[in-house]
Amino acid sequence: MRDVAIIGIGQTKVGEHWDLGLRHLALEALQAAMKDAGVERADALYVGNMLSGELTGQEHLGALIADFAGLRGIEAVKIEAACGSGAAAVRMGYIAVAGGLADVVLVVGVEKMTDYLGPRVTAALAMAADADYEASQGVSFVALNALLMRRYMHEFGYRKEDFAPFAVNAHANGMNNPNAMFHLKVTPESYARAPMIADPVNLLDSSPVCDGAAAVVLAPIEWARQLDHPVVRIAASAIGTDALAIHDRRDPLTLEGAALSAHRAYQQAGLGPKEIDLFELHDAFSIMAALSLEAAGFAEKGKGVRLALDGEITLHGRIPIATMGGLKARGHPVGATGVYQIVEVVQQLRGEAGDNQVPDARIGMAQNIGGSGATVITHILERVG
Amino acid sequence: MTLAGTWRLRHQRYQLQGEVCEKCGSLIFPPRDVCPECEAPAKTPYTFSGRGEVYSYTTVYHPPAGFEEDAPYTVALVRLEEGPMVTAQLTDVDAEQVEIGMPVEMVTRRISAEGEEGIITYGYKFRPVLRRTRG
Ligand SMILES: [Zn+2]
Numbered sequence: 399m400r401d402v403a404i405i406g407i408g409q410t411k412v413g414e415h416w417d418l419g420l421r422h423l424a425l426e427a428l429q430a431a432m433k434d435a436g437v438e439r440a441d442a443l444y445v446g447n448m449l450s451g452e453l454t455g456q457e458h459l460g461a462l463i464a465d466f467a468g469l470r471g472i473e474a475v476k477i478e479a480a481c482g483s484g485a486a487a488v489r490m491g492y493i494a495v496a497g498g499l500a501d502v503v504l505v506v507g508v509e510k511m512t513d514y515l516g517p518r519v520t521a522a523l524a525m526a527a528d529a530d531y532e533a534s535q536g537v538s539f540v541a542l543n544a545l546l547m548r549r550y551m552h553e554f555g556y557r558k559e560d561f562a563p564f565a566v567n568a569h570a571n572g573m574n575n576p577n578a579m580f581h582l583k584v585t586p587e588s589y590a591r592a593p594m595i596a597d598p599v600n601l602l603d604s605s606p607v608c609d610g611a612a613a614v615v616l617a618p619i620e621w622a623r624q625l626d627h628p629v630v631r632i633a634a635s636a637i638g639t640d641a642l643a644i645h646d647r648r649d650p651l652t653l654e655g656a657a658l659s660a661h662r663a664y665q666q667a668g669l670g671p672k673e674i675d676l677f678e679l680h681d682a683f684s685i686m687a688a689l690s691l692e693a694a695g696f697a698e699k700g701k702g703v704r705l706a707l708d709g710e711i712t713l714h715g716r717i718p719i720a721t722m723g724g725l726k727a728r729g730h731p732v733g734a735t736g737v738y739q740i741v742e743v744v745q746q747l748r749g750e751a752g753d754n755q756v757p758d759a760r761i762g763m764a765q766n767i768g769g770s771g772a773t774v775i776t777h778i779l780e781r782v783g
Numbered sequence: 784m785t786l787a788g789t790w791r792l793r794h795q796r797y798q799l800q801g802e803v804c805e806k807c808g809s810l811i812f813p814p815r816d817v818c819p820e821c822e823a824p825a826k827t828p829y830t831f832s833g834r835g836e837v838y839s840y841t842t843v844y845h846p847p848a849g850f851e852e853d854a855p856y857t858v859a860l861v862r863l864e865e866g867p868m869v870t871a872q873l874t875d876v877d878a879e880q881v882e883i884g885m886p887v888e889m890v891t892r893r894i895s896a897e898g899e900e901g902i903i904t905y906g907y908k909f910r911p912v913l914r915r916t917r918g
Contacts, residue, residue, distance in 0.1 A: 521847035530792060531813045532870050534784060534904070536843060536850040536895065537858050544841035545860050552839070552883050596841045645860055645868035646819070650838075 402495045402632045403622035404779065406435025406615030407741040412579040412729030414512045415609040420454050421466045423611040424508040428467050431504070431613035436625060440615070441500035442473040446487030446507035448480055448733035452522040454510050463506065473500075480526035481682065482768025483507065484612070484736025485775035491616045492635045492777075501617060507737030508611040519607055523732070526769035528643035540604060540683070542644060542770045544596040547685035550651055551598065554700035558598050562589040563706035564684040565602040568720040571713065572727025574753040579608050579729035603684040605730035612737035614744070619782070628748045633669070633761070634778035636662035642772045651700075656693035656765065659774040663763070664695075667778045671695040674778070675759045676718045676746055678739040680767035682725045690765060691717070694776075718756050721746060736766030740777060747781040784895075784904055794828070796906035799889055801867065803829040812867040833889030834912070835863040842878045849895045861887055861909050875910040886912040 408430025410423055418426070424445070432438065443464045451457040460474035479486040484507030491503040511519055520540075524533040527542060550556065569584040584602060592600040622629040638658030644650050664670055671694060679694070681687035688702030696717050697705040710716040722728055722742040725735060743762035745751045751759075765776045794800035801812030806823035810831070818825040840859040843850070850856070857873040859881070873881060874892055887909040894906045 517846060517848040517851055520845060521849065524847050530788075531795075533847070534894065534906075535858060535870050535872055536846060536853065536856060537870055538843055538845065538847050540845065541841050541843050541858050545839040545858070548841060549839035549860075549883070595845060596843060599841070641819075643813075643870065645870050646813075646815075650860070650868075 399496045400498055401619040402492050402616055403619040404614050404630045404632065404740070404744050405617045405622045405625060405627070406431040406437065407613070407744050408434060409577055409612040409738060409741050410610050411577045412608050412610035412731060416512070418609070420450055420456060420508055420510040421463060423510065423609060424463045424506050425467050427508070427611035427613040428504060428506050431615050435615035437502055437615060440469065440472060440502040440504045442491070442494055443469060443504045443506070444487040444490045445474070445476045446484035446505065446733050446737060447476055447509060448478060448483045448526070449509060449511065449522050452525065453514055453519065479773040479775070480768035481680070481730070481732040482736060482766045482773040482775050483733035484738070485740065485764065485766030485777065486637065486736065486773065488614065488737060488740055488777065489635050489637060489775055492632055495616045495618060503616045504613065505616065505737060506611060506613040507734035509731035509733045510609050511607045511731060512609050531645070532643050538596070539770070540596045540599055543683040543685055544599040545644065546650060546689070546770070547598050547683070550685055550688065553651065554703070556703050559586065559590055560703050560707060561603060561684040562586040563711065564681060564687050565589050565726060567706070567711050568681060568724040568726040571721055571754050572723025575722040575728060578723040578727050579606055580723070580727045582727070599683060602726070605682045605725040608729040608731050610729060610731035610734050610738070612734050612741045614737060614740055629782040630744050630747050630779050631782050632777060633780040634663035634666035634776065636666060636776050638662065638774045640772050642769060644770055651689065653689045653693040653771045653774065655771050655774040656690055656767065659776040660694040660765065663776040663778050667780070669761065669778065673761055674717065674763045676721055676743070676756045676762045678721065678724070678743055678762070678764040679719050680725065680765055681720055682730055682767070686767065687719065690767070694763070694765065713754060713756055721751065721754050721756060736764070736775060739764040739766055740779070743779050747779055784902065786902060789902065789904055797891060799831040799833055799907060801829050801831055803827050810865045810867060812863065812869065831863055831865055835861045835869070835887055835909070837881060837883055837885045837887060838862045838868060839883060840873065840881050849897065852896070857881060859909065869907070872908045873910065874908040888912050
């Protein structure tokens with residue numbers, strides 16, 4: 399196995415891009431990443447995407463985007479793992495470079511969600527759940543998270559307002575990220591007044607429907623040493639899985655896929671949660687942030703919300719999360735999200751995070767979740783030298 | 784849901800038919816043909832009683848396509864008395880009356896419809912257990 403570095407990063411602003419199609423979004427992110435890395439060619443392209451077929455009528459994105467980006471002829475495929483598609487594509491790129499099968503690999507996560515409104519998008523997102531036994535009952539993704547949140551509050555004795563710190567923190571950090579969808583100050587008071595969308599999940603617990611693309615360039619670590627950027631290596635890359643349906647899990651309030659994924663990543667990197675300086679987690683809903691913190695070992699079971707209430711998830715807390723706004727404020731273009739998370743960890747480790755810089759960040763973790771917890775991809779990145 | 788897909792799921796939708804593992808005795812719903820506890824083949828049918836209690840619940844105000852007519856509606860995770868959990872809508876009850884631990888039982892209801900001329904899908908929903916008074 400070879401050591402793999404991230405030698406380039408790129409991203410589009412997240413939002414409603416009425417003027418840009420899927421391929422244009424992907425191209426913008428790819429070109430930015432290739433420029434950042436100083437490369438003009440690559441051996442392979444992996445595209446992370448969830449809903450292009452359903453929401454733009456376009457599948458077969460590997461060849462499409464390779465051709466559109468002027469890379470006609472290279473190896474190119476789309477990788478799909480619901481909302482975990484982006485990080486799953488990074489993992490495939492990592493395998494190719496680490497295994498010596500390719501030297502320069504491009505990974506782009508892209509999603510175009512805003513051409514349709516309401517029920518069509520809700521139904522498309524529900525495809526990440528079990529079609530025969532969850533989605534067929536009329537359960538939306540918001541509803542699945544509401545089921546988990548209500549049970550969590552019941553078992554561990556939390557009140558609705560105890561979840562406010564997740565929204566307050568994400569939006570505070572989003573304010574300073576020019577690529578974030580929202581630049582919105584959220585207070586505990588505005589959280590308490592937010593409209594309910596599936597009780598107890600309110601609007602500020604949720605991530606928005608949006609468009610966006612993010613890209614990284616992977617190469618053997620020797621390539622990185624020749625560039626001006628600080629060297630960022632992939633210290634771990636791991637996937638864990640669980641049952642697709644919440645009702646099929648041993649304990650719905652334990653994300654076993656996330657625990658497996660994090661455990662494997664810690665083993666590969668030879669590290670534990672104590673060594674992680676920041677954690678880009680999958681805060682598609684506040685309850686997911688709490689369950690991820692617990693599964694990754696930052697809080698005991700039932701204590702994820704307590705960690706947030708104690709102020710430990712902010713930029714100056716024990717484990718900063720959503721440092722560039724997270725899924726709530728930066729936005730959640732589903733198949734692109736996992737690549738945004740990795741781009742943001744690289745920004746932090748290079749010291750390029752501006753007002754949101756985590757002091758002395760050397761080791762960062764990104765965790766991307768597909769569905770309600772069935773596919774979980776964890777990457778640990780480390781600044782070297 | 785296509786006609787063939789609906790037909791394939793008829794035993795689950797209309798009777799809550801799952802499976803029992805011959806090796807370790809686990810009761811399984813939805814059926815999965817491989818026991819999740821011991822990994823042995825588990826293809827022997829087992830029909831569940833349809834009784835259980837609410838594990839968690841919420842109300843859907845922004846439904847997916849195909850469910851707009853019924854919104855708002857309440858969905859729940861129901862823990863069956865035999866052990867497995869089921870995701871289903873609650874019926875014959877006001878959202879404000881639902882609580883965790885409430886006893887419920889399965890009934891057959893219309894689940895979704897694809898317009899005036901499309902397929903109407905029937906299946907399980909759960910309602911509060913009716914209290915019988917002695918006459
Ligand atoms: Zn068994």
